[in-house]
Amino acid sequence: MALLGYARVSTSHQKLTAQISELKSSGVREDRIFTDMMSGATDEREGLQRLLARAEQEDIILCTKMDRLGRNTSDMIKIVDTCYKKGIAIRFLENGLSTEGTMGKMVIQILAAVAEAERERILERTNEGRVVAMAAGVKFGRKPHQGSGMALELIHLDTPIKLVMEKTGISRATYFRLKNHQRRS
Missing domain, CATH: 3.40.50.1390 (Resolvase, N-terminal catalytic domain)
Known part of the structure; x- marks a missing residue:
């Protein structure tokens, strides 16, 4: 044994x-x-x-x-x-x-x-709480980069990527994500 x-x-x-x-x-x-x-x-x-x-x-x-x-x-x-x-x-x-x-x-x-x-039951309660929170305006996920607003304006003005990244501190990935989001809007 x-x-x-x-x-x-x-x-x-x-x-x-x-x-x-x-x-x-x-x-x-x-x-x-x-x-x-x-x-x-x-x-x-x-x-x-x-x-x-x-x-x-x-x-x-x-x-x-x-x-x-x-x-x-x-x-x-x-x-x-x-x-x-x-x-x-x-x-x-x-x-x-x-x-x-x-x-x-x-x-x-x-x-x-x-x-x-x-x-x-815990999963159901968690999902119900998430739905209620979303209906109340709670946003889930990462907070947007502080420079995102300014970056969107610069992207709209067709400012070169390097300059947008330098002025706002956003990454290359964030730049393209914002640019793609702007195209869809």
Whole structure:
């Protein structure tokens, strides 16, 4: 029986350090911790695939939180079921849940479905808020360059690109974006 660990963050801007420390303090050897730095929306993750290939009957996989293992119900069920059939248990440190036994597996699947539903509700609320904000005149995205107004005037007067860039401080890309926008207007 081996104690294995899995840690995942969604982007390379996030750090695995806290998860790895928690796994180590729970008894997982560093050489048995598998990691990924990508979205959990798919189970096509290199670290997860290596972990599942390494895990054998009676091994236990520790994961800090359920959403680190998978972000949607179907992938979570697939991972849990694959491990369950191989005799591999999964334990989540955050809430103490485990797939050991038939009740444990059922609880994990229910919680994965609830977590996915909550993510969908959050996305709906975020999109509704965005629509309301846009209707109220809130502008999204980058703020226009401070020299854009003057640059548009100079472009309208057919001022050479180099002079427009020098006088306004805009980049070459901004110049052409403004010029193309002016043509469409």
